[in-house]
Amino acid sequence: MRVMKCRYAIGVAVLSLCLGAAVAQAQYYYYLPEGAGPQFRLGIGPSFFQDGQLTQYGTSVSSPVNYDTGLAFDAAIGWAFNRYVALDFETGYIGAEINNVPGYISDNSHFYNVPFLVNCTLSYPIPRTNIIPYVGAGVGGADVVFDTDQFGPSSSDYVTGSENDVVFAGQLFAGLRFKLTHHLSLDLGYKYFATGNPTFTYPPDNFNVSFKGARTHSVLFALKFDF
DSSP states (O other), X not given: OHHHHHHHHHHHXXXXXXXXXXXXXXXXXXXSOTTOEEEEEEEEEEEEEOOEEEEEESEEEEEEEEEOOEEEEEEXXXXXXXXXXXXXXXXXXXXXXXXXXXXXXXXXXXXXEEEEEEEEEEEOOOTTSSEEEEEEEEEEEEEEEEEEEEEEEETTEEEEEEEEEEEEEEEEEEEEEEESSSSEEEEEEEEEEEEOOOEEEETTTTEEEEEOOOEEEEEEEEEEEEO
């Protein structure tokens, strides 16, 4: 009888501990701030490159670079701490074709920026509406790719092929978010993106071609998912 009472007491204690843990866990989730949780974003839109500069072609040079309108695409995953503050990691693509470099042949020459950035976003939900203005900034780096069929001062002096360089990058952004459902939003935003100055080294003689870093202005349409 004493053994049965002991077993009963142990069972009650174990059950109490399990229920206590479950209640504590439920309370933890219950007390998460409103809007907290994981989030995911996809965005796409046109990107407008500021005029750049060719700064090195073997030796130091200075020639303006004009770009066609490009394309920006981004994807980000992160965590919202509440309705107002969120952090995320972003990557994507911002690229354009060179339109003209005076004194140089530029045959099918493209810049591709692949950023890897950590962003902080500040949002302010407007009361009694589904509109959420936001601003933010990001820092990190970018893998910059220069891809050309022929780039150089003449048809006998040129580089060809793809080379890359990893440089510092950062961005500023702002926009409006429209809540479609509790978990889905549509964004319309502006993004300013800038990188350090990339240098591309071409074989076989380690021939260097350098440009001023990208300065781009993008208008992005995005879908944001809150989980």
